[in-house]
Amino acid sequence: MKFTSTLFFLLLCVFYGVNGQSNYRIEGQVKNFKSGDCILANYYGTQIYAKDTAKIDPNGKFVFEGEKPLLGGVYEIVFPDRKNLFRVLITDDQQFSFQCDTTDLISSTKFSGSRDNELFYQFQKFMREKDNQYKQLKDSKLPETDKRYKDLQEQRKAFYDKFMSDNEGTFTVKLFKTSADPEIPPAPKKANGKVDSLWMFNYYKAHFWDSFDFADERMIQTPFLEQKLKRYFQDLTIQSEDSITKEADFVVGKAIAGKKKDIISYCIWYITNQYENAKIVGTEGVFVHMGEKYYLTGIMPVSDTSTLKNVRDRIKVLKPLLVNKVIPDIGVMSYRAADRLEYIHGVKADYQVLFFYSPTCGHCRESAPKLKALQEKLYSQGVELMTISVDGSEDEWRKFIKEFKLENLINGYGLVASRQVVYRNDYDVFSTPTIYILDKSKKIIARRLGVEDIEPFLNVYKNQIAQEQKKSSSK
Incomplete structure (x- = not known):
């Protein structure tokens, strides 16, 4: 009885000690x-x-x-x-x-x-x-300034x-x-006697995460996790879908091994968020990869069912419209003849620019003169421009084309089409203008560019193709 009373007294002390101060x-x-x-x-x-x-x-x-x-x-x-x-x-x-x-x-x-x-x-x-x-x-x-500098560094x-x-x-x-930063040992030299800078970069990247403790949940409440994620993916990773998804799986794998729920969630969220509306052409597939591998499988702990629905719906829209996918075809009322349809896949050209727009959209109106100038410059280079109006009346559509003298482009009225279409879902047109660039086989080679970015992109892309062809022919 005495032992029981003593134990009870100690428990009371612990209780009030925790709750009373x-x-x-x-x-x-x-x-x-x-x-x-x-x-x-x-x-x-x-x-x-x-x-x-x-x-x-x-x-x-x-x-x-x-x-x-x-x-x-x-x-x-x-x-x-x-x-x-x-x-x-x-x-x-x-x-x-x-x-x-x-x-x-x-x-x-x-x-x-x-x-x-x-x-x-x-x-x-x-x-x-x-x-x-x-x-x-x-x-x-x-x-003796140099010597003093050295002394300070040594101190x-x-x-x-x-x-x-x-x-x-x-x-x-x-x-x-x-x-x-990781300490980099002396780099080996190449055959020409110069320091191998690529070895230094690869060493730095390989050891970038060595000192980060993914198993310490306190790290989520420091600025360093996001700073390191930003540096790793922006500065140390090649900005292509394959490279980014590989590094994403690598980092998330480290987080999963650390077994801290908040750190796992933050790594997955950060990477996914960067590529939902990707700033670099061709990297939207990272969002699809992250969504399918981590959100829809339950690895990313999400209690809100609406979030999962939004991710699932976004993947459904994006997946058929990623770079290197053949764009879905559609026929739309032709400006040249109301009883005729203009098909995306019916355009014969080495490159095709698709311009989805609204005739009452301010940004579209600002872009129209640039589009006309671009067509006049690029047509002789095998580039065709096709515009598709996604809303507005037929009269507003025709007035827009006349006002900006776009009659020489391939113009379509998207509300009269060969099939039922919701442009937001079928072509990811959630704002206007929305631009795609297609190659000869109608594969998407770029998406969501500004009009001013079309020519620079095509110049770079064509140069890359020429270099690849030159390499393959020399083998």
């Missing part, structure tokens, strides 16, 4: 502010979101506190002027205090009760001190190596390693 308490004192609201904001990707607020008293003091522990990560404290951001690291130590001065946040900051924040600012203070010494040395133009490296070694296992060290 703050699970996080961050006390701050900032010079230069005597009133106003501070915001504690967490990162999600590269955006910050308000998590808590606190009022500053006349002594510059304020307190953030709450009953539930904060998720670990990188946080920003936004001061009342909404100009200064003060970075803090949230780890298991969530009862700490600090003092700072907004005129010099790095040098003035002092923490108590948070080892990671102490280390974080210690590191920054040292590095900034060396940066200042470097600038002073550069301005002074003293003799920085010695401090960095010791700091990383002494504090291994801390969140601070993990963040610095995550944000640092």
Whole structure:
């Protein structure tokens, strides 16, 4: 009986200990502010979101506190002027205090009760001190400057190596390693004696993710995951569908191996989102790949059924209209004869430009004179232009063609067609104008360009074809 009572008393202490005091308490004192609201904001990707607020008293003091522990990560404290951001690291130590001065946040900051924040600012203070010494040395133009530069670099490296070694296992060290570039060893030389720069690039890319811990859920609440994703896919990956999908599967595979749901979801979402409305010709297939492989299979955890429906519907529209697919044919009322249909596949030309438009659309009206000039220039080069009006009355359609003197183009009125058609679904015309470029076999070679991009694209494309033919003939 005595044992049972003691146990019950201990359980009560634990219960009230957890619920009767703050699970996080961050006390701050900032010079230069005597009133106003501070915001504690967490990162999600590269955006910050308000998590808590606190009022500053006349002594510059304020307190953030709450009953539930904060998720670990990188946080920003936004001061009342909404100009200064003060970075803090949230780890298991969530009862700490600090003092700072907004005129010099790095040098003035002092923490108590948070080892990671102490280390974080210690590191920054040292590095900034060396940066200042470097600038002073550069301005002074003293003799032996090169030797002094080298001494400073060696001091920085010695401090960095010791700091990383002494504090291994801390969140601070993990963040610095995550944000640092891979160290590249001396590159081999090619037969001509020059450094093999391609080897350096491949080494850098192969080791780009080495220091990122996909198994640490705190990383989702730092800006570094999105920054690394952006750099990897924009700067280190060839912008073709095959290359991007290969690298997407590689990165998502690392996230899946880390077994952290939020990181898996963020990686899948980020990559998919970049290519739904792709900015680079021929990369829309990445969205289809991501949707089919991760969303529709359940690997991407989505509780909202409308999201899955939207992804499924978008794939249905995009898949037949990807680059290298033969565009679906349709016949539309001809401007030349009302009893005749103009078919997309009926146009005989090396290249064909399709211009889906609305006769009342402002952007379409701006594009029409450029389209006429383009037709006059490119017709002799084997390029035909075909316009299809997707809405408006027949009178508005005919008036548009006359107004902009487009009679020499192949013009079709899309509301009188050889089959039932919804242009938004059948040709992905969700805004006008929408442009496709087709080759001789009616395969899509580009889509969703501006009129001003048509000629430059064709020049590059034809040059690539010529080079490929030259290579194949020389074999």
